[in-house]
Amino acid sequence: MKIGIIGYGKMGQLFYKLFENHGFDVLINDPKTKSASFQRVIKDSDYIMISANNEGNKKILTKLAKISKNGDLSNKLIFDISTFKKEIIKYYNKFSSNVLLSSIHPLFGSGMKDPKKHHIAIIPISKSDGSKLVENLFSNIGFNTFYVDYETHDKIISLTIGLSYIAGISLNKILTSYNKDIVNKLSGTTFKYLRNHYLSILNDSPEFVDYIFSQKEVKNVLKNYRKILSDLSDKNKRNKILNEIYSNSDEKEIEYAYKKMYSCIESY
Amino acid sequence: MKIGIIGYGKMGQLFYKLFENHGFDVLINDPKTKSASFQRVIKDSDYIMISANNEGNKKILTKLAKISKNGDLSNKLIFDISTFKKEIIKYYNKFSSNVLLSSIHPLFGSGMKDPKKHHIAIIPISKSDGSKLVENLFSNIGFNTFYVDYETHDKIISLTIGLSYIAGISLNKILTSYNKDIVNKLSGTTFKYLRNHYLSILNDSPEFVDYIFSQKEVKNVLKNYRKILSDLSDKNKRNKILNEIYSNSDEKEIEYAYKKMYSCIESY
Structure with a gap:
């Protein structure tokens, strides 16, 4: 299974290592790094994680929502790691319903070493919820996960x-x-x-x-x-x-x- | 050498253990504990540490200053561990000049385990300074000590x-x-x-x-x-x-x- 990471800042880099260490193929897209093209990442990845800054995440979700209308994201999982959820969640409403969606909040920063000591909050997206996949992904890596509504x-x-x-x-x-x-x-x-x-x-x-x-x-x-x-x-x-x-x-x-x-x- | 501790709260108890572990005879005076009498502590101790609360420390220093006038504290060392020094230092002016005086601030609380990781500030008392004795006492136990004026x-x-x-x-x-x-x-x-x-x-x-x-x-x-x-x-x-x-x-x-x-x- 392939995971694409769009946004390769401190958190993107942290998750890149975690996913790689757990045997996933990982693709990266970030304008600041030598990386795969946006097109290739969304085409080849089964899961797409969005980890740019707040404004960047909104732009990426807008772009992906448009693409989803052509059916090009069918059955793929898309989730973001934004700090606040109220605004971000609106962007998921624009997606085609054949895309699986979720939103997470990793409750740690890039200094994290031991997943077993940390939590990831999962915020379900009513539109077409892919949270179960996210839960499996991160609990297999060793994190503690829990569900919480965005409010x-x-x-x-x-x-x-x-x-x-x-x-x-x-x-x-x-x-x-x-x-x-x-x-x-x-x-x-x-x-x-x-x-x-x-x-x-x-x-x-x-x-x-x-x-x-x-x-x-x-x-x-x-x-x-x-x-x-x-x-x-x-x-x-x-x-x-x-x-x-x-x-x-x-x-x-x-x-x-x-x-x-x-x-x-x-x-x- | 004997050390008397007047005031057996959390800090008094901590220093009691430290002094005992370093081979000193330690006497305690505290109204709340089965302990030596005030008279015995000041008669038998070479060093007297005052570690009651703020108001308590003032009363004890007043009492000791009076006693010092009879020469009963000659060559003994007296020091307190009050948190603030400006007010306390005035009480040392009332002592007879044959008593050695100092004031310290242990920069830790009762949770302290390893003296080498901690500092004790020493505030010299111009009247008849016994800070050198205090410095030797605590650096032998393993603490880092340094001098600082009360202001x-x-x-x-x-x-x-x-x-x-x-x-x-x-x-x-x-x-x-x-x-x-x-x-x-x-x-x-x-x-x-x-x-x-x-x-x-x-x-x-x-x-x-x-x-x-x-x-x-x-x-x-x-x-x-x-x-x-x-x-x-x-x-x-x-x-x-x-x-x-x-x-x-x-x-x-x-x-x-x-x-x-x-x-x-x-x-x-």
């Missing part, structure tokens, strides 16, 4: 990705005003652990970060975040917040996280 | 501890409105790593967290943080911030942090 997906992804960038970018910014060496010296374990977070997120491009911040639901998360910081500045409200957090906290979970943090920091 | 110490600690709690508490609060299971499922590697941070900080008591937020310099850090989040809500200002961060970033440092994050997450 829940986008709401929670806006939260988890949004918070990762809101916290990370603001920490990076505030630290530009301080001397790095003395900050590093006077960092406890907790801040050392956190530094690793705010440095890691810079592995993504500023364009991607801005794209995240531009999402409507991420804007709402940022608004809530600002309200909470305002409340934390007020002693009474702060104590209410601390009460709420501590009374809902799970001692075992905290102990586990704390141990994990130390083992992470001491292993380097 | 620099407090400024940078307000930043590193302040940011750890500002980020951690706000993340905990925002997540109280969401279903934990779906958030866990739809978390990428970066957010999983961050979750470990915001859960870990709950290992500290709410009283300690409130004490941190109540510090004047932490209040300023929170103010700056709020200004940055407000700027991040504005597309133009956000792009300026992203430009500044990315143009000052160190590619190797980012790559290292990113790898470290994955190895932390995949090791569990």
Whole structure:
């Protein structure tokens, strides 16, 4: 079986290796790399994965939907790996019904090493759902997979990705005003652990970060975040917040996280 | 040589074990534990470490300063492990000059396992400095030690501890409105790593967290943080911030942090 990858960025490269290591023939199409032509990829591949950036994915899906009208994509599986699904899913409506469709979200980045430690969310496409094929493909490689509707997906992804960038970018910014060496010296374990977070997120491009911040639901998360910081500045409200957090906290979970943090920091 | 520990909380217990494992006789005084009397600890110990909470440390130093006037603490070493130094250092001025004095900040919590991976900051006390003894004591145990004046110490600690709690508490609060299971499922590697941070900080008591937020310099850090989040809500200002961060970033440092994050997450 042949898999075509359209869009050979960090994630495209990661999946290329994974598919190859699992014995698939893999074709690549990307304007930036010596690669197969778009025509050849869609003709020869049984499965086509779309992994360009957000605007690129929309263009590719538009192009493929047109082609599907001629019957040239019959029984092929097409799926994308876009971060947010609401907009992307509209593009699948334009496909001919003899194409199998799905949309996935790999919950990891290009640093992924062990599939067994990671999840892939599968968002079914009502039009002509090919999610079962996607599920088989990725669970055979070793990933944990689960199904989720696009609305829940986008709401929670806006939260988890949004918070990762809101916290990370603001920490990076505030630290530009301080001397790095003395900050590093006077960092406890907790801040050392956190530094690793705010440095890691810079592995993504500023364009991607801005794209995240531009999402409507991420804007709402940022608004809530600002309200909470305002409340934390007020002693009474702060104590209410601390009460709420501590009374809902799970001692075992905290102990586990704390141990994990130390083992992470001491292993380097 | 005997070491007395006054205040047997999490940190007191950690140092008790460390000192014992390194062959010292250790005496403990704490109202909450079956322990030696205050009188016995100060009479029999050569070194006295003060590790109660902030208000407790002030009371103990006041008591010891009085006793020092009778010459009963001659040539003994006294040091505390308070988080902030500006206020505490005033209490050392009241001691008789035949007592050796110092103040330290262990840059780790009770989860510490390997001293070689951690730092202790030493803040000299001009009155009658015993920092050399403290330095020998802790570097023999295996810690990395360095000297810093109390003003620099407090400024940078307000930043590193302040940011750890500002980020951690706000993340905990925002997540109280969401279903934990779906958030866990739809978390990428970066957010999983961050979750470990915001859960870990709950290992500290709410009283300690409130004490941190109540510090004047932490209040300023929170103010700056709020200004940055407000700027991040504005597309133009956000792009300026992203430009500044990315143009000052160190590619190797980012790559290292990113790898470290994955190895932390995949090791569990």
